[in-house]
Amino acid sequence: MRRIILTFAAAVLVAVGLGGVAVATSGGSTITVPRLDRAVATSFSNVYAQESAIEGHTGITPSSLQAKAMCDRGPNVTQSGPGATWNCLMSWSDPNTPMPPTGYGKFELNVHSNGCFTVGSPSSLIGYQTITDRRGRTVNNPAYEWDSCLDPASDDTPTGTTFPSALTVTSTTVNVTADGTVGVDLACGVGAGGCRGSVAAVTDTGVKLGTVPFTMTEQATTHLKFPTALPAGAKQVTFTATTTTGFAPPSPATLAVQG
């Protein structure tokens, strides 16, 4: 019994020791942005070409897609290592599926410590888990979700691919505060450099409520408050965002005044 206890004590000691050495010597992860950029774009091209073949779209090959990815682990964290907060923005060209105005789709990654990762696709561009093949059968969509593994020794030079964050107006109505002013909620999506710019608010009666600047990191939300009080009789407010960094909404948001 004593030996059994000793064995486990030794095992625990060895494990703690190894862990200590590892912590002391950890010199950065092999899971890096450039490696993910390349691995995600390559594997996406392969599975997307398979999906196109199933759907009967001709002329789509992995190389014809010219997929480019920019992977990002989120704001204020080291941009390497395993985790479930990785996102990749990817652009590709398929004449059958027009890209959204931003020019990219957002893919969500779960990266494991062994360098393997699962990618989840945006349904708006890739479709759902099952698709209909040319003969009308329901089959699995290979590009909906897929698994891949990183080569820890693969090329680690930056790909240079960057995509701006998409700025969105997240308010759905205009709420008047006690002092009679109004505000608007903004969200800045995944992307390089965050969002910077200003929002101008105009009522349906033509009264300007002011222009307010904003600066946000990527994956953040904020609330902007406009200086001028909402005049009586205004039923709608139109918010027009312009950005110097980030991708502004392609059309102004017109929201109804509550109450």
Place this chain on the structure above:
Amino acid sequence: MSATTAPARGTTPRVRTARAGFSATLGFELRKLRAQWRTRAVLLGALLLPIPVAFAIHAQGNPPKDSLFGRYATTNGFALALLVLGYAGQWVMPLLTAIVAGDIFASEDHHGTWKTILTRSVSRGSFFGAKTVAAMGFAILVLLILSASTIVTSVLVAGHGDLIGLSGQLIPASQAWHLVAMSWLTAIPPTLAFTGLAILLGIWSRSAAVGIAAPVVIGFVLQLVGSMGSAEALRPYLPTSAYEAWHGFLASPSFHGPFVTGLIASAVWAAITLGLSWTLLRRRDITGG
């Protein structure tokens, strides 16, 4: 005069001063292994267990997507065989080898036979060598049986369609056979590292229970160490990581760096554990029983 007292040459058995050599000892060890029900049970298990496992996974309504190749395990035999490989490397293979390697020295403690063997029949060196070779040979044999049984069963149960690889590429069935077989074979080096660990723990603890269970537990601990983000620098050198070296074979372009690292790491682990084992055995006082 004295000629009559001397026995005629060849009529009495010659006294064998030379102890039994390595090959004789190995033969004897193998006979002992063959006679053990436990050895037969492990071999039989390696042959038959993949069958219910393959059927059970194939019957799942929802494929086990959380594991690598689980996504297509219910519809593709190659993916099923690789899913099973992923699980087998976590604890099945260390356990299969430890069942024999953890007990092969400890059983002499259990039966109290150290004195009998080492004072009369064999040198410690050939005794250690024969037992080690027998344990490693058994580990390889059981892995080959497990691999063949899993691959054949998986393909018979879930079919042999084209496999989607780890870069999303389609791997034609003819190539998939080869890659899946190669992937299973990469489990041999880390399993031999665990054989060494089981031998060491069996000799040190003199208890078959420790020799068999502790390598599996240590395997889990090493997996935990490897999964910690801060221990990433250490990860490639753990025998448990070598069990995942096959991932690179299924990628396009394929990569073999982790396999080579795993091979070296496994060799070092085996050398250290066997070196320690031999030191312990050589210095052991067996006269006490």
